[in-house]
Amino acid sequence: MRSFQLVIVSSVVLFLASCQQDSASPKVAGEAEPQTSSAVTNESTLEETGSAVTAAGSGDGEALALFTRRILPILQAKKPSSCTECHLSGVELADYIQPDQEKTFTSLMNAGLIDVESPDDSKILKFINRRPDKPSLITDKVRQQELEAFQGWIRAAAKDPDLIAAKTSDPIGPQIPDEVIRHARKDRVLASFIENVWTEVGRCAACHSPDQNQKQVKENGEQVSWITLRDPQTTLQHMVDAGIINTDDPLESMLLTKPTMQVDHGGGQKVVVGDRTYKQFRRFIDDYASVVHGSYRTVADIPAESDELSIVTDIWLKITDVPAKYDQMLLQADLYRWTGNEWSEHRVATSDRLVFGKGNLWQHSLSLTAPRGSTWAKEMNSRRLPGGKYLLKLYIDQTGKLQKDFRVELGDGDSTGQVEVESQWPAGYGKMTAVRFPAN
Numbered sequence: 001m002r003s004f005q006l007v008i009v010s011s012v013v014l015f016l017a018s019c020q021q022d023s024a025s026p027k028v029a030g031e032a033e034p035q036t037s038s039a040v041t042n043e044s045t046l047e048e049t050g051s052a053v054t055a056a057g058s059g060d061g062e063a064l065a066l067f068t069r070r071i072l073p074i075l076q077a078k079k080p081s082s083c084t085e086c087h088l089s090g091v092e093l094a095d096y097i098q099p100d101q102e103k104t105f106t107s108l109m110n111a112g113l114i115d116v117e118s119p120d121d122s123k124i125l126k127f128i129n130r131r132p133d134k135p136s137l138i139t140d141k142v143r144q145q146e147l148e149a150f151q152g153w154i155r156a157a158a159k160d161p162d163l164i165a166a167k168t169s170d171p172i173g174p175q176i177p178d179e180v181i182r183h184a185r186k187d188r189v190l191a192s193f194i195e196n197v198w199t200e201v202g203r204c205a206a207c208h209s210p211d212q213n214q215k216q217v218k219e220n221g222e223q224v225s226w227i228t229l230r231d232p233q234t235t236l237q238h239m240v241d242a243g244i245i246n247t248d249d250p251l252e253s254m255l256l257t258k259p260t261m262q263v264d265h266g267g268g269q270k271v272v273v274g275d276r277t278y279k280q281f282r283r284f285i286d287d288y289a290s291v292v293h294g295s296y297r298t299v300a301d302i303p304a305e306s307d308e309l310s311i312v313t314d315i316w317l318k319i320t321d322v323p324a325k326y327d328q329m330l331l332q333a334d335l336y337r338w339t340g341n342e343w344s345e346h347r348v349a350t351s352d353r354l355v356f357g358k359g360n361l362w363q364h365s366l367s368l369t370a371p372r373g374s375t376w377a378k379e380m381n382s383r384r385l386p387g388g389k390y391l392l393k394l395y396i397d398q399t400g401k402l403q404k405d406f407r408v409e410l411g412d413g414d415s416t417g418q419v420e421v422e423s424q425w426p427a428g429y430g431k432m433t434a435v436r437f438p439a440n
């Protein structure tokens with residue numbers, strides 16, 4: 001997992017810079033005054049301490065000139081800083097600057113971000129110098145300017161005895177917990193996209209992936225190709241640009257409204273509000289919108305990740321003789337595996353879809369499921385279910401409660417029976433495992 005995340009960090013490309021405005025908004029008011037007052041303070045300190053006026057005086061002038069010319073503009077800038085190439089929110093270079101030079105210096109020093117003995121080793125420079133393997137050219141230029149500005153100023157300031165002796169210091173840097181900063185990192189966000197959305201798009205690929213959808217493109221236009229093959233990063237970027245994921249109004253995201261038929265969808269109903277896919281899409285979209293808008297302030301604000309991982313397969317399950325009264329209700333089928341002496345504690349596969357009552361039929365592909373961190377979570381990436389004996393448990397949402405609250409899970413109260421199944425679970429629509437609906 002660790003190395004997987006590192007690979008993602010390295011492939012991070014600038015996306016969503018436009019959404020950084022909130023956190024990048026300038027916080028400065030009356031920028032000229034503080035400099036004047038700080039210069040005055042410095043002079044009076046000099047007289048009091050009686051230190052070498054000439055040497056310190058010239059050092060002070062140089063640092064202050066650099067601060068005014070190169071650091072303050074970063075504080076006032078409307079453009080996002082280079083930090084946003086990896087941090088979707090929560091971190092801005094402006095968080096490390098105060099309108100007053102002395103305060104900025106002392107605060108950074110007290111926060112351990114400036115190394116007075118060895119200015120070039122200052123931690124703040126390391127933050128600025130962090131660059132992705134494939135940085136955007138524009139951000140790289142911004143980063144270079146930021147680095148030169150801070151390096152030049154810190155070198156000059158570290159030689160200034162008055163600045164070093166100064167006492168006024170404030171908390172500096174982002175005032176939110178590290179966990180919140182971590183959660184808003186682009187590599188983390190991408191990992192969540194892969195877990196919650198990318199693993200599901202196999203269900204949409206026949207019509208939305210450019211290697212399979214020539215006919216749909218001809219009939220509907222290029223916008224139906226919203227999947228970029230083997231590239232979740234580019235896919236996410238496109239989805240945001242095209243409004244398929246809408247961070248201002250998450251529920252209007254076409255990723256939700258199209259496959260649920262809340263608006264017309266050329267592919268028909270693929271997802272039901274409250275089913276597992278819908279839950280996963282919502283988990284990502286809601287969280288992503290909050291991250292982009294910098295809404296999380298405390299660790300408690302961050303939503304818990306799911307305990308269960310899933311992966312779509314091409315293994316099909318068919319249930320026959322389903323009573324017609326269940327027509328158009330969501331049926332959830334969970335499979336438990338026989339371990340030799342008992343049924344597995346957790347479901348190893350699941351599937352949910354509406355019942356086709358007129359045909360007394362329900363059929364759908366299986367998703368393999370596993371508790372996060374379990375051995376099966378790794379093994380299931382083969383997308384194969386070992387042959388053998390399984391227990392199939394069925395649940396039907398007869399009251400439409402998932403429509404009312406998509407977070408609800410079907411449970412014992414929704415059970416419509418269980419039945420043992422023996423199968424080799426071959427993949428392919430033509431090789432479905434068929435089971436009779438259990439008579440209660």
Ligand code: HEC
Binds near residue numbers: 085086131174
């Ligand atoms: C190339 C991507 C990248 C860029 C650009 C980047 N960071 Fe980070 N940042 C990271 C990563 C990765 C971590 C986690 C580091 C770790 O866990 O060791 C992190 C962690 C942090 C943290 C959390 C505290 C810590 O010590 O780990 C802060 C604060 C931070 N970065 C600030 C900044 C600032 C300020 C900038 C811009 C000047 C910036 N970052 C630019 C990738 C980046």
Ligand code: HEC
Binds near residue numbers: 207264268
């Ligand atoms: C059988 C083919 C088919 C399948 C499968 C399918 N769709 Fe579609 N989808 C279409 C067609 C055709 C359009 C274009 C017409 C329209 O906008 O409804 C479309 C449009 C869309 C759009 C709008 C794209 C845009 O930028 O305008 C989204 C989003 C979408 N589908 C989501 C999904 C999701 C999510 C799935 C899988 C869970 C899915 N679709 C499965 C046929 C399909």
